[in-house]
Amino acid sequence: MKLEKVTENGRRRYDDACGAALGMDYVGERWALLLMRELLLGPRRFGELRSGLPGISANVLTQRLTGLEAAGIVRRERLPPPASAQVYALTPWGMESEPVVLALGRWALRSPAHDTSLPFSRVSLMLSLRMLMVQERAAGFTATVAFHLGEERYVARLTAGDLRVWRGEVDAPDAILAGETAAFKPVLYGGMPLAVAEATGRIAVAGNRAVAERFTGLFRLPDKVE
Amino acid sequence: MKLEKVTENGRRRYDDACGAALGMDYVGERWALLLMRELLLGPRRFGELRSGLPGISANVLTQRLTGLEAAGIVRRERLPPPASAQVYALTPWGMESEPVVLALGRWALRSPAHDTSLPFSRVSLMLSLRMLMVQERAAGFTATVAFHLGEERYVARLTAGDLRVWRGEVDAPDAILAGETAAFKPVLYGGMPLAVAEATGRIAVAGNRAVAERFTGLFRLPDKVE
DNA sequence: CTGTATCCGTGTTGATACTG
DNA sequence: CAGTATCAACACGGATACAG
Numbered sequence: 001m002k003l004e005k006v007t008e009n010g011r012r013r014y015d016d017a018c019g020a021a022l023g024m025d026y027v028g029e030r031w032a033l034l035l036m037r038e039l040l041l042g043p044r045r046f047g048e049l050r051s052g053l054p055g056i057s058a059n060v061l062t063q064r065l066t067g068l069e070a071a072g073i074v075r076r077e078r079l080p081p082p083a084s085a086q087v088y089a090l091t092p093w094g095m096e097s098e099p100v101v102l103a104l105g106r107w108a109l110r111s112p113a114h115d116t117s118l119p120f121s122r123v124s125l126m127l128s129l130r131m132l133m134v135q136e137r138a139a140g141f142t143a144t145v146a147f148h149l150g151e152e153r154y155v156a157r158l159t160a161g162d163l164r165v166w167r168g169e170v171d172a173p174d175a176i177l178a179g180e181t182a183a184f185k186p187v188l189y190g191g192m193p194l195a196v197a198e199a200t201g202r203i204a205v206a207g208n209r210a211v212a213e214r215f216t217g218l219f220r221l222p223d224k225v226e
Numbered sequence: 227m228k229l230e231k232v233t234e235n236g237r238r239r240y241d242d243a244c245g246a247a248l249g250m251d252y253v254g255e256r257w258a259l260l261l262m263r264e265l266l267l268g269p270r271r272f273g274e275l276r277s278g279l280p281g282i283s284a285n286v287l288t289q290r291l292t293g294l295e296a297a298g299i300v301r302r303e304r305l306p307p308p309a310s311a312q313v314y315a316l317t318p319w320g321m322e323s324e325p326v327v328l329a330l331g332r333w334a335l336r337s338p339a340h341d342t343s344l345p346f347s348r349v350s351l352m353l354s355l356r357m358l359m360v361q362e363r364a365a366g367f368t369a370t371v372a373f374h375l376g377e378e379r380y381v382a383r384l385t386a387g388d389l390r391v392w393r394g395e396v397d398a399p400d401a402i403l404a405g406e407t408a409a410f411k412p413v414l415y416g417g418m419p420l421a422v423a424e425a426t427g428r429i430a431v432a433g434n435r436a437v438a439e440r441f442t443g444l445f446r447l448p449d450k451v452e
Numbered sequence: 453c454t455g456t457a458t459c460c461g462t463g464t465t466g467a468t469a470c471t472g
Numbered sequence: 473c474a475g476t477a478t479c480a481a482c483a484c485g486g487a488t489a490c491a492g
Contacts, residue, residue, distance in 0.1 A: 012256070012465085012483095015281065017342055017411075018350035019331025019357060020263050026334060028254060030238070030484070037246050046454055055241065057485050062456065072338065072452065086454075093451040096333055103329045105245025107322055108252060112298065116243055124244035131245060185243075225319040226298065238463085238484080256465070272474055283466050288475060312474085 023100070026071055031056050035064050036073065036094060037101050038123050041154065042167040043077060043089035052121040073097070102131045110222045116185060122149045125181050126165050128188070129156055132219045133163050141218075143211045146170055148178035158215070175207035175215065189221040249326070252297055257282050261290050262299065262320060263327050264349050267380070268393040269303060269315035278347040299323070328357045336448045342411060348375045351407050352391050354414070355382055358445045359389050367444075369437045372396055374404035384441070401433035401441065415447045 014021040027033040031053060038044055038052040049061060065088055068074035073094040079085050090097075105128070108114070126147065138161050146169075147154040155170040156163060177184075177194075183202035186192035194216050197203040205212050240247040253259040257279060264270055264278040275287060291314055294300035299320040305311050316323075331354070334340070352373065364387050372395075373380040381396040382389060403410075403420075409428035412418035420442050423429040431438050 014260065015344055016260070016350070017340075017344035017346040018260075018263070019333075019335040019340075019354070020327045020350075021260055022337060022340055023330035023334030024259055026337070027330070028256065028259070030254065033250055033254070034240065034242070034244075034247055037244070055485085057487090058455070059457080059486095060484065063483095091451075093336060096336065099329045100326070100333050101246045103325045104249035104253070107245075107326050108249030109245040110319060110322065111248060111252070114243075114245075114248055118241055118243035120243040124242070124246075127246075128244070225317075281466090283468090284475065285477080286464095286466060289465090 026068075026073065027097070027100070029064065029067070031060060031064050032068065033097075033101065033104075035061070035068065036090065036097055037127065038121065039074065039088060039090045040095070040098055040101065041123050041126055041165060043087035045085060045087050049088065052123055054119055068094070098130075101127070105131045106222060110225050112224050112226050114224065116189065116221075120181050120185065122152055122154070122181055123167075125149065125184055125188075126154045126156070126167075129165055129219060130163055132189070132221060134218060134220050135161060137218045138163070141214060143175070143215050144170060144173045145212065145215050146173040146176045147184075148176060149181055149184075156215070158218075173207060175205065175209070175212035177203055177205060177212060177216075179203035187216050188219045252294075252299065253323070253326070255290065255293070257286060257290050258294060259323075259327065259330070261287070261294065262316065262323055263353065264347065265300065265314060265316045266321070266324055266327065267349050267352055267391065269313040271311060271313050275314065278349055280345055294320070324356075327353070331357045332448060336451050338450050338452050340450065342415070342447075346407050346411065348378055348380070348407055349393075351375065351410055351414075352380045352382070352393075355391055355445060356389055358415070358447060360444060360446050361387060363444045364389070367440060369401070369441050370396060370399045371438065371441050372399040372402045373410075374402060375407055375410075382441070384444075399433060401431065401435070401438035403429055403431060403438060403442070405429035413442050414445045 013025050027036065034053055035049065038049055046061070050056060050058070065074060069076060072091055075089050075091050077087050077089050079087060138158055142159055144155065144157045147156065152167065153169055154165065154167050155173065156165045179197070179202050183197055187194055187197045187203065194203065194205065194213050198205050239251050253262065260279055261275065264275055272287065276282060276284070291300060295302060298317055301315050301317050303313050303315050305313060364384055368385055370381065370383045373382065378393065379395055380391065380393050381399065382391045405423070405428050409423055413420055413423045413429065420429065420431065420439050424431050
């Protein structure tokens with residue numbers, strides 16, 4: 001009987017020199033790529049990861065974190081006192097997986113089966129800015145916009161057509177947008193004017209309103225196929 | 227008891243509006259992305275797919291083909307008589323997954339665990355040209371090179387920094403390179419001069435030798451991390 | 453709160469054998 | 473060659489219980 005080769009942990013491998021096959025060895029297990037997605041904007045704690053990955057169970061999350069750490073994609077970090085909590089972060093190579101996540105998202109969103117009403121993590125929302133910005137609309141526009149999503153704070157900075165996004169604070173943003181994740185979906189991807197979301201109280205706008213409105217109009221959900 | 231939602235076929239979904247999650251619903255199942263890879267250079271028959279996917283079993287291949295067809299990624303086509311055989315092809319949207327495969331490969335090949343001695347399908351070799359061409363080396367170079375890999379024929383055409391690759395024939399290529407897949411790996415990615423592979427009889431060169439040598443030097447395996 | 457270690461029901465996977 | 477049927481192994485998710 002021919003035995004299939006498995007990894008040290010007993011998982012299945014493809015045994016193929018092709019980079020795509022090796023890539024699927026790493027990210028093809030259930031939850032692995034989404035876990036990496038949740039870390040692309042900065043380190044997260046165990047509980048934060050669980051919140052961003054609805055449906056994952058604690059034991060599976062632990063297994064994935066262990067496996068990705070062994071692969072050199074994730075690293076455990078201990079925050080300095082007094083926080084002194086453990087967080088999980090992507091290694092530099094793990095961070096380089098961002099183009100994979102963005103390309104996969106751009107492609108899949110053209111599926112006729114895409115359902116925008118499904119839940120959407122905060123990281124997904126902020127990552128979608130980089131995934132779905134329309135380059136031509138961004139030409140010649142420079143702006144720093146702070147997003148306050150519930151308790152979490154993110155920053156998006158557009159400079160010379162290059163959009164950077166990270167979790168954290170920023171001094172003197174041009175505008176601040178505050179609201180829950182779901183409130184941003186119609187504004188960024190459904191053609192709803194920012195003023196409407198503001199009038200209904202779902203998004204609060206501070207700072208330069210013109211910048212806020214232009215910024216929120218930079219993005220487009222790709223057309224569906226068929 | 228809370229029931230988890232599943233697809234029509236009973237498979238697990240992520241139920242996440244994020245494009246990356248939807249993408250993993252489609253390509254995250256074992257073998258799915260590699261199957262798509264095998265179709266990126268043109269339609270293939272059932273048996274050709276099995277050859278390019280060492281280790282897949284017939285029933286799983288059937289399941290994946292059925293699933294990808296239902297998702298609108300793969301299409302069954304019947305060749306016109308006298309061939310009259312059935313082949314599987316990517317739909318236009320399925321073809322758009324190429325950037326995902328290329329990005330995944332570029333990222334994963336930087337893994338310290340990448341093993342170049344593993345098997346490598348013909349499609350993988352030809353796709354690696356698009357995956358790993360160094361743009362700067364291609365500047366100002368125009369060439370059409372035919373690859374004869376065993377029984378199969380591929381064409382790579384470089385024009386204005388843009389490399390196209392497809393399975394098929396071409397009239398009057400600048401050069402023809404003939405050999406087995408394994409013979410090309412050291413030449414394209416191991417720094418072996420084409421002349422050496424030729425001297426050992428592993429690759430036969432016809433046509434413009436200078437074009438052949440410059441062309442084979444356009445590619446580079448990314449540096450490994452750590 | 454942050455995990456780890458169980459057990460268990462279920463579905464997915466893949467090897468083998470088999471049919472058209 | 474193309475695909476189906478069967479069956480065994482195991483990965484997954486849920487539900488605990490439990491440790492630091």
